[in-house]
Amino acid sequence: MLFLGVNTGTSADAVDCVAYEFDQGQQELLGGVSVDIHKKLRQEIMVAVEDDTMSISNLMSLRHQLTLVYAQAIEALLEKITLAPDDIKAIGLHGQTIHHRPHAQYPYSLQVEDAHQLADMVGIDVIGQFRSTDIATGGIGAPLIPAYHQYCLSQANKESGIFLNLGGIANVTICSPSSTSGWDIGPANALMDLWTQSCLQKPFDDAGVWARSGRIIDDLLAQWMQDPYLQKSLPKSTGRDYFSRAWLERYQLNDYPPVDVQATLCAFTVNSIRADMNRLASSHTGTPIYIYGKGVKNEFLMEQLAASLTDWPVSDTTTLGIDPEWLECGLFAWLAFCRDARIPIDLRSTTGARQPAILGARVRHSGLRA
Incomplete structure (x- = not known):
């Protein structure tokens, strides 16, 4: 059919x-x-x-x-x-x-x-x-996709795996023989796209070239990592109506070089993913992470994730024979x-x-x- x-x-x-x-x-x-x-x-x-x-x-x-x-x-x-x-x-x-x-x-x-x-x-x-x-x-209402991830693993004759989606929102699924769990982590591309559209009048930061050329603003990143959503317990889900232009406007971003804000937004995506993996997936270290979504085309983001998630082998879903x-x-x-x-x-x-x-x-x- x-x-x-x-x-x-x-x-x-x-x-x-x-x-x-x-x-x-x-x-x-x-x-x-x-x-x-x-x-x-x-x-x-x-x-x-x-x-x-x-x-x-x-x-x-x-x-x-x-x-x-x-x-x-x-x-x-x-x-x-x-x-x-x-x-x-x-x-x-x-x-x-x-x-x-x-x-x-x-x-x-x-x-x-x-x-x-x-x-x-x-x-x-x-x-x-x-x-x-x-x-x-x-x-x-979200995430719906963990059940499909389990199905995809079974198609590849694998029992365990972690799926990381880099869409507007980052979400993760952890599949093991005994259980399947999943949740929305926070922003993947949503905030970076909004900032790029505002500053460069381009839909997105192609391959992460702009973010790569900036410097992380440590105090701003520290503020963002205290966002209430990131501290929530499971189950949890979010969307672009939360991580939105209004979210960006809470901070005096015009006080910083725009390129450095973009670099910091990229670091926010990476750090929030790493924090959730360390906090909620530490018992699954060594399990392969399969990344998919349009964020896989952001070469700088992918490099930073691979460097940050050192306790897990990181690849995209082509490893499973699935186009990300x-x-x-x-x-x-x-x-x-x-x-x-x-x-x-x-x-x-x-x-x-x-x-x-x-x-x-x-x-x-x-x-x-x-």
Whole structure:
């Protein structure tokens, strides 16, 4: 059976789409595409992330615009791998997270998408609302990916491994024969991207060249390492609505050379990851760390992580035969497969859910393509 996964990460720079075949417990990547989110829409997403009072009309406009990009990515992938909509069982759609508030009075996680519109545009059933299902069962909606990491390890005939995602937010999964745990550590690329956009008018620090040329501001780094989120106990999750432009504005960053702020933000990512590994993963020293996400393209960040995490062998997920660019998107293809096959996902040890649950809600297409 063939399933698509569609994802926009917290960096909000592109929509990724992958196709996977699942057969007799095995998965095979058939292909993937990444479609850029244009600058104006990306700016609207960033505004929405930090706006608690966004109007309904603006939200609906954002939903419509993003859904058009989702459809564009799906159609581009089908053309690339020469498949028709009838060949696809369903699409696993994540949507663009703008607010993740699992500890609010009325807990929620808001991903912007229009599954009904998308299903009719592309002529394929759409399965979404995975995080909302987890929250409904008492979880905090993130991270969802640890169960998929365990599945990926089993595909590689390995019992143990640590997965480190360098998206907008850094999250980690620790898999062993006896247990699986995972949590959001803090910012990976989110703050570095925001600072680069503000100072250089570029979407990101390509290969970490700018950060490499700066010097770490020790007193600023020390302040950041005291952030309340970093001190939280498990389970915990966060998002770009916390590590945001408003977060940066708490500090008088204009008092420092911009390049040194970037170097310090990179050090903040590295140090927060190292602190959590030392505090929460010390019993797993020697277990390989497999890194994935778009942060693997930041050569300076990868060098600093390898130098910092000396108690663990560090590589990217190509070691497991998995393209680090597509792993996170593959999660949503897998979740769609699990929903279709009615396979419950056990997230009790990662999100605090009360019991295993069949995640997601299905929207069936009308049979009429736009």
